Amino acid sequence: MTENPARESRLLRGVHRTVTGLHPALESIVAAIVGLLIGAVLMYIWGFDPWKAYWALLRGAYGGSYEWASSLARATPLILTALTFSICVRAGMFNIGAEGQMMMGAMAAVCVALFAAPTVLHLIIGLVFAAVAGALWSVVPAILKVSRGVSEVISTIMFNWIGRWLALYLAIYVIVDRMRPEKTLTVPVTARFPILVRGTDLSASIFLAVGVALVMYFLLWHTTMGYEVRAAGLNPTAARYGGIRSKRTMIISFLLGGITAGLAGATIAMGLPPSYAIFGGGAFPELTNLGFDGMAVAMVGRNHPIGILVAALFFGGLNAGGRVMQFYGSNPVPLEMIRVVMGAIVLAMAIPELIRLFPAIKNQGERFFAVLRRRRETRSKEGKA
Amino acid sequence: MELEGADTGIPGGTKEFKEVALKRLLAVTLMLILGVSLLGMAAGKVAVVLDVGGRGDLSFNDMGFKGTDQAAKDFGLQMIEVQCATGADYLPNIRNVARTGDYDLIICVGFLLGDALAAASTEFPNQKFAIIDVDYITGPNIMNFVFRENEQSALVGALAGMSAAYHGYSAAGVVLGIEIPVLWHFEAGFRYGMDWGLKAFAKHEGKAPSVNLLYTYTGTFSDIALGKAASEAMLAQGAVGVYNVAGPLGVGDHEAVAEAHGNLGTLYGPPYFYGVDANQDFIGNGFHGIASGMKRVDTACYMAVEAVVKGQFKAGVTSLGLKEGGVAISKVGDLADFILFGISGGSVSADDFYTIIANWAQNRSTIPGWIWDAVDTLEAGILDGSIVVPTASTGDQIAAVRAQYTLGAP
Numbered sequence A: 001m002t003e004n005p006a007r008e009s010r011l012l013r014g015v016h017r018t019v020t021g022l023h024p025a026l027e028s029i030v031a032a033i034v035g036l037l038i039g040a041v042l043m044y045i046w047g048f049d050p051w052k053a054y055w056a057l058l059r060g061a062y063g064g065s066y067e068w069a070s071s072l073a074r075a076t077p078l079i080l081t082a083l084t085f086s087i088c089v090r091a092g093m094f095n096i097g098a099e100g101q102m103m104m105g106a107m108a109a110v111c112v113a114l115f116a117a118p119t120v121l122h123l124i125i126g127l128v129f130a131a132v133a134g135a136l137w138s139v140v141p142a143i144l145k146v147s148r149g150v151s152e153v154i155s156t157i158m159f160n161w162i163g164r165w166l167a168l169y170l171a172i173y174v175i176v177d178r179m180r181p182e183k184t185l186t187v188p189v190t191a192r193f194p195i196l197v198r199g200t201d202l203s204a205s206i207f208l209a210v211g212v213a214l215v216m217y218f219l220l221w222h223t224t225m226g227y228e229v230r231a232a233g234l235n236p237t238a239a240r241y242g243g244i245r246s247k248r249t250m251i252i253s254f255l256l257g258g259i260t261a262g263l264a265g266a267t268i269a270m271g272l273p274p275s276y277a278i279f280g281g282g283a284f285p286e287l288t289n290l291g292f293d294g295m296a297v298a299m300v301g302r303n304h305p306i307g308i309l310v311a312a313l314f315f316g317g318l319n320a321g322g323r324v325m326q327f328y329g330s331n332p333v334p335l336e337m338i339r340v341v342m343g344a345i346v347l348a349m350a351i352p353e354l355i356r357l358f359p360a361i362k363n364q365g366e367r368f369f370a371v372l373r374r375r376r377e378t379r380s381k382e383g384k385a
Numbered sequence B: 001m002e003l004e005g006a007d008t009g010i011p012g013g014t015k016e017f018k019e020v021a022l023k024r025l026l027a028v029t030l031m032l033i034l035g036v037s038l039l040g041m042a043a044g045k046v047a048v049v050l051d052v053g054g055r056g057d058l059s060f061n062d063m064g065f066k067g068t069d070q071a072a073k074d075f076g077l078q079m080i081e082v083q084c085a086t087g088a089d090y091l092p093n094i095r096n097v098a099r100t101g102d103y104d105l106i107i108c109v110g111f112l113l114g115d116a117l118a119a120a121s122t123e124f125p126n127q128k129f130a131i132i133d134v135d136y137i138t139g140p141n142i143m144n145f146v147f148r149e150n151e152q153s154a155l156v157g158a159l160a161g162m163s164a165a166y167h168g169y170s171a172a173g174v175v176l177g178i179e180i181p182v183l184w185h186f187e188a189g190f191r192y193g194m195d196w197g198l199k200a201f202a203k204h205e206g207k208a209p210s211v212n213l214l215y216t217y218t219g220t221f222s223d224i225a226l227g228k229a230a231s232e233a234m235l236a237q238g239a240v241g242v243y244n245v246a247g248p249l250g251v252g253d254h255e256a257v258a259e260a261h262g263n264l265g266t267l268y269g270p271p272y273f274y275g276v277d278a279n280q281d282f283i284g285n286g287f288h289g290i291a292s293g294m295k296r297v298d299t300a301c302y303m304a305v306e307a308v309v310k311g312q313f314k315a316g317v318t319s320l321g322l323k324e325g326g327v328a329i330s331k332v333g334d335l336a337d338f339i340l341f342g343i344s345g346g347s348v349s350a351d352d353f354y355t356i357i358a359n360w361a362q363n364r365s366t367i368p369g370w371i372w373d374a375v376d377t378l379e380a381g382i383l384d385g386s387i388v389v390p391t392a393s394t395g396d397q398i399a400a401v402r403a404q405y406t407l408g409a410p
Helices: A005-021 A024-045 A050-062 A065-090 A098-114 A119-148 A152-174 A205-222 A224-234 A236-241 A246-271 A290-300 A305-325 A335-384 B002-008 B015-042 B060-074 B087-100 B111-123 B149-167 B181-205 B224-236 B247-264 B280-286 B297-309 B332-345 B350-364 B369-384 B395-404
Strands: B045-050 B078-082 B105-109 B129-132 B142-147 B171-176 B212-217 B239-245 B272-277 B289-295 B316-320 B327-329
Touching: A024 A050, A024 A335, A050 A065, A050 A305, A065 A098, A065 A205, A065 A224, A065 A246, A065 A290, A065 A305, A065 B087, A098 A119, A098 A152, A098 A246, A098 A290, A119 A152, A119 A246, A152 A335, A205 A224, A205 A246, A205 A305, A224 A236, A224 A246, A236 A246, A246 A290, A290 A305, A290 A335, A305 A335, A305 B087, B045 B060, B045 B087, B045 B297, B060 B078, B060 B105, B060 B297, B060 B332, B078 B087, B087 B105, B087 B111, B105 B111, B105 B297, B111 B129, B129 B297, B142 B297, B149 B171, B149 B181, B149 B239, B149 B272, B149 B289, B149 B327, B149 B369, B171 B181, B171 B224, B181 B212, B181 B239, B181 B369, B181 B395, B212 B224, B224 B239, B224 B247, B239 B247, B247 B272, B247 B280, B272 B280, B280 B289, B280 B332, B280 B350, B289 B350, B297 B316, B332 B350
Parallel strands: B045 B078, B045 B105, B105 B129, B129 B142, B142 B316, B171 B212, B171 B239, B239 B272, B272 B289
Antiparallel strands: B289 B327
16 A cells, blocks of 8 residues: 555654653653643643643542542542453453443343342342353454454444443333332442442442452463463464464453453442442443543553553542542633543553554454455455356 | 821831831731632632533533523622533532532532432531432432423423314324433323313314324433434324423434425424423524423522522422423523523524524414414413313322323223
């Protein structure tokens, strides 16, 4: 396509080396500063005082114990959905399906409202439900990929939509609260995560999220299975030559991803005050976009479980502090502007990892277009025949 | 004043004395400024918290903002709006505002905020709250505002029933959202009104018309395509128009009506579009929107602020109907208001102001004056209490209303 592919790839490699040559932590900090500067310029142009706004953001995010608790509460589901994306990236695949898997997990967790059980057991049953539902929703695209070579990007995006509508159907018609039909049944007290800091949203679900992240770190870096997953991600051909069953690693990474996404849904249904239920009427106002936000968290966290913990704390802070920017002192910034600024910061911070992932993304795209081209060729041949 | 005081405060001419005096002068001025700004703060602040729908809907949320903003201007208060990006923001946003302790009143617009406010109101017993469309939050610091939507819907129902009979259509349609109790108020009122209208028509024309009610609960407040599909089905079954009882779905309903006109090659007359909540008559440049059953969220917000300012804050449930100006059927004055509202929101061009009113008036003239008079009679009856429109808040009650006013259903 391009006139000089050698020159293009040299340029790309140069950019790649400059960006990735920095220490990852330094790189993230530079990216964050660039993002904040872009946000500041945007706010300045539209007549808001960036200093006051950022001061509000900082204070709202980390200004005290209440603020820390709020930030951690918002970080909890993001840790889990970020793990979904990053495990599959480590295995060399793009799992865009966290959103749908999380919604199925949330619906499964709500089902604990249908029966009674003792306190801790009830909670554990709900988590198992959510994990199984997330895993089931994730394993179908994995099987399609392994058996038929269906691109997981396409299939997981499609499964997001199927999952969303199925979950909405369940929320509106099946596990609906008959007295308040705009929401699902309420998760009973016996199956809720206890609140850690009174007067905030922070519940014990944060321990679940951090625990899962640590387990994933251990699995990926300290077990044979994890080694195989990462090896298959780094170079599938070499891994297969080395005796690693790539189909098995694909299925495993998707299953693990589905489990974490399902648990993310459970942390909302069972750990988010005050409703402990999912609102179908507003089309899932608590759940929507957590799966996609998780992808940004994963990229900023360099697809490493420990990095994700740090990145999620940063994102949780952006969320919690961003709220405060709306009514801080004499410089209220409207929510729309706050979202623009957040978008600029997130984009700037994701760019280094995006560039690193670029070869893989490019491969995916080329494979996809190759399939299209082949199909067109066969069709034109058929036409001639 | 301070200058004179400062002058007399300097006995000698030495440098130190002058400095001391200068410092005093500074202190006095600072205190004065502080005093003035404190006075300014004492004038009070109100906050309005919106649900995920957010601003820009030209309906529920924008009206909540408009009413609070107007009240803040009239009573010289400072006002802030807090929007929620996700459902997880409801409780933290209310808490964040209440924690400052600076706000005389926090208004929560919409039933989605109900759970969050119920939790926050017990955490902040000294903070005054108001909430729209919720009637179950008890507590000495909360005003609950609900509307008697059955009254506005009765007026729309009467108009729809009579216009169907007049134009020889066999049905009138209602497209509703999720089947929640609030929507039963609408359905019950519409049934009563339609029945009333058909009786009035029979009395005027001397023969009983045969007009059925078509209604669908679409199960959504956000999927505009479903609203359009439901409307198309009703129009295909001979409906004279559709009454939108699902907020944003009205856009889809209106589209279906406009397409039906496109097929007929007409611009005015049936089928009609009946709007809800806001005055939606201006949708689509005033074509096809004949009347709206308005639910004045702005009035409720204004009343809440007024009550706090005048020290008449009254915890509990306040019900707003026709009498209190909380609900209404749209008239020409409201239309002008709402077109200006649309212009300020950027969804209507200022040049179209007169075009919209002209289109709307032309459309309204396709219904004879005596029908409009009959609607006014019903309104007067409800206002003076001689007519009581039934309502329904439970499944049993709506079943009873459906059984009493079958409107063509077997």
